[in-house]
Amino acid sequence: MSSTGIRVAALDDIPEGEGIAIDKAITGTADNIALLRDTDDSVYALDDTCTHETASLADGWVEDGFVECPLHSSKFCLKSGEVQGLPATRNACPHRVEVRDGEVWLFPGEAP
Amino acid sequence: MSVGRVVIVGGGIAGVGTAAALRTGGFDGEVTLVDAGEFPYDRPPLSKDFLTGTRDLKEIALQPPQWYDDQRVRLVNRTAVTALRPRDGAVELADGRLLPADRVVLATGGAAARPPIPGADSDRVHVLRTADDADRLRLALSPGAHILVVGAGLIGAEVASTAVRLGCQVDLVDPVAVPLAPVLGPDLAAWLHGLHAKNHVTTLHASVESFTERSNGIEARLTSSTGPRLYDAVVLGVGMVPCVDLARTAGLDVDRGILVDAGQMTSNPAVLAVGDPARVRDEHRAEHWEAAQQDGARAAATLLGAAPPEPSASWFWTDRHARHIEAVGHMDTASDTVLRGSFDGPSCAVFGLRDGLVVAAASVDDPAAVRAARRLIDRRIPADAARLADPSVKPRDLLRG
Numbered sequence: 001m002s003s004t005g006i007r008v009a010a011l012d013d014i015p016e017g018e019g020i021a022i023d024k025a026i027t028g029t030a031d032n033i034a035l036l037r038d039t040d041d042s043v044y045a046l047d048d049t050c051t052h053e054t055a056s057l058a059d060g061w062v063e064d065g066f067v068e069c070p071l072h073s074s075k076f077c078l079k080s081g082e083v084q085g086l087p088a089t090r091n092a093c094p095h096r097v098e099v100r101d102g103e104v105w106l107f108p109g110e111a112p
Numbered sequence: 113m114s115v116g117r118v119v120i121v122g123g124g125i126a127g128v129g130t131a132a133a134l135r136t137g138g139f140d141g142e143v144t145l146v147d148a149g150e151f152p153y154d155r156p157p158l159s160k161d162f163l164t165g166t167r168d169l170k171e172i173a174l175q176p177p178q179w180y181d182d183q184r185v186r187l188v189n190r191t192a193v194t195a196l197r198p199r200d201g202a203v204e205l206a207d208g209r210l211l212p213a214d215r216v217v218l219a220t221g222g223a224a225a226r227p228p229i230p231g232a233d234s235d236r237v238h239v240l241r242t243a244d245d246a247d248r249l250r251l252a253l254s255p256g257a258h259i260l261v262v263g264a265g266l267i268g269a270e271v272a273s274t275a276v277r278l279g280c281q282v283d284l285v286d287p288v289a290v291p292l293a294p295v296l297g298p299d300l301a302a303w304l305h306g307l308h309a310k311n312h313v314t315t316l317h318a319s320v321e322s323f324t325e326r327s328n329g330i331e332a333r334l335t336s337s338t339g340p341r342l343y344d345a346v347v348l349g350v351g352m353v354p355c356v357d358l359a360r361t362a363g364l365d366v367d368r369g370i371l372v373d374a375g376q377m378t379s380n381p382a383v384l385a386v387g388d389p390a391r392v393r394d395e396h397r398a399e400h401w402e403a404a405q406q407d408g409a410r411a412a413a414t415l416l417g418a419a420p421p422e423p424s425a426s427w428f429w430t431d432r433h434a435r436h437i438e439a440v441g442h443m444d445t446a447s448d449t450v451l452r453g454s455f456d457g458p459s460c461a462v463f464g465l466r467d468g469l470v471v472a473a474a475s476v477d478d479p480a481a482v483r484a485a486r487r488l489i490d491r492r493i494p495a496d497a498a499r500l501a502d503p504s505v506k507p508r509d510l511l512r513g
């Protein structure tokens with residue numbers, strides 16, 4: 001599947017170790033998408049709503065390759081979306097992201 | 113020695129967490145999980161979304177049904193373990209069957225406390241520990257019903273908040289003027305207790321002396337008020353009693369909990385204990401969700417002979433009146449506190465300090481502050497009170513010094 005990326009943010013819009021949510025009206029996906037910046041400069045994208053209840057993963061704590069949900073602390077792998085532990089039991093859906101010249105390009109629905 | 117068959121008694125978060133951690137850690141033997149209920153479900157929603165009826169039992173299952181097959185965890189449901197037989201290498205089930213076990217993990221949780229208040233055995237007096245309790249209580253929480261909640265700690269406050277949301281008229285009684293002060297610090301605890309009144313819950317500072325069944329309700333006699341008060345239903349939220357009978361009968365050391373070492377081993381090396389009923393000598397029982405899960409991870413490490421997971425300051429969450437509260441560490445050990453934000457703002461946090469280090473924190477709608485504090489505690493990063501107090505310094509940046 002080839003899709004066109006959307007320029008959704010500048011890298012500087014996302015503080016290190018934090019996330020921002022991109023509205024589904026922009027991404028065209030069922031859920032908003034969380035752009036999550038690790039403690040280095042890498043950026044990842046996961047469906048924003050935690051698979052457990054209703055927390056926004058963009059409000060989570062991002063560190064060492066994982067995002068920790070701001071409500072009940074389930075952790076998800078930034079790269080794969082794989083859930084690391086309860087209370088969530090389902091993986092988060094990952095999306096492809098590219099950072100080019102300080103701009104963040106999101107490819108909604110495309111596997112990383 | 114190699115362990116072939118592990119039987120876990122109890123399918124709460126501690127038992128399911130043990131099973132999950134065994135498989136994640138590469139355990140290749142048999143794992144059997146025995147639980148008295150239909151299937152293992154999560155308990156925190158019982159006072160929240162499950163009580164309102166927004167989520168049903170399947171939606172609060174701890175694991176989806178196929179997880180047990182995928183992970184080769186044999187679930188023996190609707191079955192109680194009635195005795196441990198460590199010498200026979202087995203546990204005994206209610207129907208007399210013996211389940212062979214090289215190691216047993218006791219994850220039996222607890223029961224809601226029922227203090228000996230005269231009249232408390234009435235059908236109108238509820239407790240809340242199981243999904244059945246919640247189903248029964250939901251029927252009583254009809255719009256306009258007069259409800260008395262006894263105990264304004266964690267579960268009592270959650271039930272009062274849920275009941276008022278369902279349209280009930282709620283009185284919340286506690287003999288302690290400021291419940292949870294040792295856990296949250298006196299100022300935050302007082303403010304949170306005050307949140308009840310702002311949300312139309314009447315808080316009463318008293319104890320219950322007795323209940324009397326009447327044709328149209330149940331009368332409660334309180335130490336503070338002159339006359340008895342009439343309610344449609346009463347909910348007791350006054351703590352839990354750990355399930356230690358199996359351990360005691362099997363001769364294990366029991367003292368306000370099943371005594372365990374740092375690897376969750378009881379006084380019998382073939383038996384481990386995890387979750388709400390387990391207690392490390394000289395410590396308090398934790399009685400929180402994450403602590404129970406971490407016990408399971410530690411027990412699995414012990415069974416695997418693997419290194420235990422890194423310890424971390426104890427953490428919990430609770431929700432009331434649509435506010436999300438988190439706490440970490442031991443606020444009662446703090447010599448100073450620092451407030452971040454203001455109580456009446458959109459969010460706030462309190463940090464407890466001692467000897468230049470953060471020892472505790474509690475937050476309202478600011479989980480990142482508590483997550484930062486947890487790392488400051490675990491990593492023993494020196495505290496800078498001015499930065500902690502400054503909401504313009506992001507929680508993340510507090511770790512960067």
Ligand SMILES: Cc1cc2nc3c(=O)[nH]c(=O)nc-3n(C[C@H](O)[C@H](O)[C@H](O)COP(=O)(O)OP(=O)(O)OC[C@H]3O[C@@H](n4cnc5c(N)ncnc54)[C@H](O)[C@@H]3O)c2cc1C
Nearest residue numbers: 122124125126148155156192193220221387388399400401
């Ligand atoms: C209403 C409510 C709300 C809560 N909210 C929060 C919250 O918001 N945040 C938080 O951090 N914590 C919360 N908690 C606390 C948290 O749920 C508990 O700490 C946690 O459930 C403890 O897990 P456990 O596995 O040790 O015990 P339990 O969850 O009690 O599980 C024990 C299981 O063992 C089974 N069992 C017992 N004896 C036997 C036997 N002989 N044979 C077979 N099975 C047996 C029981 O049926 C039960 O399923 C709440 C608790 C309640 C009751």
Ligand code: FES
Nearest residue numbers: 050052053069072
């Ligand atoms: S909402 Fe994310 S873990 Fe509960």
